[in-house]
Amino acid sequence: MKKKQVIVSMMSVATVGLAACGGSGEKADQKDQFSVAMVADKGGIDDKSFNQSAWEGLQAYGKDNKLKQNEGFSYLQSKSQQDYQPNLSRLARGGEDLVFGIGNTFNEDVKTVADQFKDTRFAIVDNVVEGKNVTSITFKENEGAYLAGIVAAMETKKDHIGFVGGMKMDVIERFRAGFEAGAKSVNPKIKIDVQYAEDFAAPEKGQAIAAGMYGKGADIIFPAAGGTGNGVFTEAKNRK
Numbered sequence: 001m002k003k004k005q006v007i008v009s010m011m012s013v014a015t016v017g018l019a020a021c022g023g024s025g026e027k028a029d030q031k032d033q034f035s036v037a038m039v040a041d042k043g044g045i046d047d048k049s050f051n052q053s054a055w056e057g058l059q060a061y062g063k064d065n066k067l068k069q070n071e072g073f074s075y076l077q078s079k080s081q082q083d084y085q086p087n088l089s090r091l092a093r094g095g096e097d098l099v100f101g102i103g104n105t106f107n108e109d110v111k112t113v114a115d116q117f118k119d120t121r122f123a124i125v126d127n128v129v130e131g132k133n134v135t136s137i138t139f140k141e142n143e144g145a146y147l148a149g150i151v152a153a154m155e156t157k158k159d160h161i162g163f164v165g166g167m168k169m170d171v172i173e174r175f176r177a178g179f180e181a182g183a184k185s186v187n188p189k190i191k192i193d194v195q196y197a198e199d200f201a202a203p204e205k206g207q208a209i210a211a212g213m214y215g216k217g218a219d220i221i222f223p224a225a226g227g228t229g230n231g232v233f234t235e236a237k238n239r240k
Contacts, residue, residue, distance in 0.1 A: 036061060037074045038100035039087040043201040045075060047227035050125060054102045084109040092117040100125065103200070103226075104171050110134060126171045141171060142178030145224070149182025152220045153190055162193040162213035164232055166200040166225035175224035193218055197228045206231025214239060 038054050045055040055075055062073040074096075076087040084106055091099045092113060099120060101110045104127035114122045114131045121133050128136040152161045163179050165172040176194060183190050193213050197205040206228040210221050214235065221236070223229035 033065070033067065033072050034098070035072050035074075035096050036098045036100070037076070037091045037096040038102055039076050039078060039084060039091065039106070041078050041084075041103045041105065041201070042080055043227035044077060047201065048230055049200075049226040050102050054100060054125065081105060085113060088113040088122070089116070092120040092122075097121060098123065103127075104169060105200075138171075141174040141224070142181075145175045145178030145222070146182035146185075148222050149179040149184075150186055151182075152179070152222060153183040153186035156190070156220050158217055158219050159187060159189070160191040160193075160217045160219065162195070162210070162218040162221040164206060164209050164213075164221060164223040164225050164229065165194070165196040166228050167198055168196045172196070172224050175222075179222050179224075191218075197225055200226035200228055202228045203231035203234065207235045210235035 036058055038058060040051040040055070043049060043051050045051050058073045058075065059069075061067075062069065065072065067073055074091075076091060078084055078087055084101065088099055088101060088106075088109055097120070099113075099122050101107075101122065101124045103125060106124050107127040107129050110122050110124045111129045111131065111134070114120070114129070114134045118133060121135070122129075122131070123135040123137055125137045126139070128138065161183060163176050165176060180192055180194075183192060193216065195209050195213070197209060199205055206223060206225055208231070210223075210232040213221055221232055223232040225232070
């Protein structure tokens, strides 16, 4: 019997574009163009998750406004969490109008840098940072995960499913709670394995966790783990 996997990816990125207008409708000088930049976490802009979605959003903003990369929209890559603050500061110091920190682990660094650069606007995805120049972008992750849980419970052949989280934190717990509630609304006795990788950019950990869950009898796994979730995909494909 083939193993099955249901993976629901929920990520949207809100970008704000304010067009600078010339007095007679002429195209504004480049220096007057509203500029947007983002700092990616260590998962990179090709993580098939938050960073990639965010970067695609900025690219769309650039295309819509006829901008070139690094001339109206850009990104900086982080190798580790220690890079967040210097990268945010570099973009703010460079004159960007709006700077995104992609991911909930940016909260302390966004708060610190936003306090230092009052004239720059900042945004953080999946966390809340208080500040007049900070916008917090959050989602109702539990609602989408609830639907994923319903589908998983309806499709499983063993009444045994799994959940892989990146880290045990509020946003991931909303995914888990919604997924479990949805599955149990279909089958109150369904078995749900839960494990956290403690990393959002470790596909090898995701694959190892998935292998263990499949080995113990789960036939559907739902990851909420950023790039780590790619390893769950890999293991599912290997078991076709």
